[in-house]
Amino acid sequence: MEAEDLSSAAGYEGHIEYLGDKKSDCTLRITDLRLSDSAGYRFRLITSGDKFAGSPVSLTVTDVVLEMDPTSVSERENVTLTCRTKCTLDPITVYSWYKNGQPIPNSNTSSPVYILFSVSSEDTGRYSCAVEGHEDLPSAEETLTVRCKYMWFKYILVY
Template sequence: MDPEDLSSMPGYEGHIEYLGDKESEGTLRITDLRLSDSAGYRFRLITSGDKFAGSPVSLTVTDVVLEMVPTSVSESESVTLTCRTKCTLDPIAAFIWYKNGQPIPNSNTYSLVYSLFSVSSEDTGRYSCAVEGHEDLPSAEETLTVRYGPRNTSVSVSPSGEIVEGSSVTLTCSSDANPPADKYTWYKKNIASPKASGQSYSITNISSEDRVEYYCEASNSKGTETSIPVHINVMSVFPWVPVMGVGAVLTAGALLVIIYCTLKRRSTGGSDATTDTQSVHHDPNSDPYTGLNMRTMSPDYDTLANVRDSPSDTSPQRDTKPP
């Protein structure tokens, strides 16, 4: 049976590569080795007068395979990993175990079996193995799936903070579960009957009666968990509040006007009083009574003044009126 020319065989495009000048030397590179590449290989020289074939060389391709049983478990169950290879191994060869591409600490073992006991959600990931000394040839990865019930169940409120009476609010329930939670139930605190179902719960035209605590219950095939209650803070707004607001503004405006007018009146009244006071102080030079000088009206004025001013004169005053 004549050897087959790999360059003409289907499925080898991009899988083999000829190196060298193909005259004085030649090199064949096979990339991405497969089990089907196990065979005998030899080169053949073709000249103008004859053909010459070299001695065949045998290539055996082996692989490392990871077997995982089972690949999907519930928490607290166990998983067995087995690393298999067709290579002839040293009796004391060790195996290296990987999770998500990183070596598992303290996992090197001389046994081709590695067990995970009482798994948890943290054991979920991609696993592979390799033979020590051939870490560059690890097995293909197998994915372990761990099923568990809802955990870290919580409620978020949108919008957050105070909710104005008459507006709307939406509550959303979230949880970590595998498989994902497929049932959500909403409750008011201290009320046994459920209020609604679904991952989100909306309250429209909210009122003061809704100012209570709410919580949700998340469930899947593995279990159920209840969230911590959250309080809805509803701010009451009465119909007369806007009227009072307008009245307060008008009252404040009127008060300002009254204060201004009062201050203005006081200021104007003070200047008028000053003017009136000044008007009653007549100029002595212009007073029509200036001519009635008491000293010039009677020659006896000084005498009368002296008599009245003298304390020693106790005799009755005579009538000086001429007869």
């Protein structure tokens, strides 16, 4: 793949900023990261007649993903929500949990696992999660369906 000069590439205006001093500091800032920013980046130094390229630095941008197990249950069963990311996180990361786009009260945890115990029909909805400091970038929503559990009784008439 041919190297591309991002300083003038369409779609990168205001997204890529060179912060270096053009002598010994080659610092690049990428703001508002996108999945499409995952790539190898390198600086190329052009002098009067010579070109030098630095070693590439690999950048991988990932999403936060919510896994739900199971996604369809009967009342009084448990559901496990797991918030996953490939990002390296601080060991004391806090996870936030959402139902239908609203924070679930008292649900922030230091564990990437959140369990819904003994669900009822009111637990039906769309769930998502986010990582502390990035609540504006929640996972895609997963839908939980809770089926009503009917109790059957047999009546015996005695005369």
